[in-house]
Amino acid sequence: MTNQSLLPQNVLEIVHTAIAVSDLQHQIDFWQQVLGFTLEGKAEIGGSLPEDETGVPGIRSKIAMLSKGGQTIELYQPVAPQGRETYRPSPVDIGSWHLALKVTDLDELVQLSAAWGWRVRGKVAVVEEGPGPVGARLVYLHNTDGTILELVELPTAVRER
Template sequence: MTVTFNHTGITVRDLDRAEAMFRELFGFETFSRAPRDPAIISAVIGVDGAEVEVIYMQNGHARLELLAYSSPADRDDYRPRPCDLGSLHVALNVSDFDAAIARAQAWPLEMVGAPVQIDAGPNKGLRIVYMRSPEEGLIMELIEAAAP
């Protein structure tokens, strides 16, 4: 059996805002946008009455699925810390680390911690920072791209 990566799905509040953020800040391009059949979505996610519109975006080999649910009415907003079980983040290589942070803060994304230089692993010697989008609650890790 062959297994390959398909996409990362992110539930967002405002689909237009999230699409613009990933396009303008991180260079993703939209290649699909459409609502889904509520009966199918409800069956897939195990939530009765679910209604959703979905955008697929791509940057190189990385694909994102942005989902904006309009129902059910009792949807909730969770903001786990990066160390909490179930927390996830999207990591993006950036060619100009300092400029990327400045652009992200102007969007605005909020720093979760401080920029640091990594001391081990495949990104050793590079700088990283965790930032959170206040609208989506999503944590994004910006990684200084290695010199060519």
């Protein structure tokens, strides 16, 4: 039995968030040109390491590591084995997830993202009561790969702190 008081100490930090994509270069370009991430490197990986880690025989992927603000995103395009599916969850589906990004001009980013195939999932919403920052503007974007991004524009008073 593990001592419950020690468990939180075992997790030090988030290493990266990985997102499966259908077109790696297109997504690299979007994350760099629209979201301002820096490309740290690209590779193609396969063999025993990813097979052992994922439990998927014959797995092979093209990967790219991008960073911004101390966070790292791994974009990966599976190239083997065949028979992959695309998962397009609704935000209420168990197992769905999204990545929230703090932004300064939500409307401009929505417009720029549309040219890259990202669509508004609902509509822009405004936080009217806590626990979130009152006045913040929020919107979910999604693309054809099923990835969901939340853009969060804080009210001016909160941004200036």
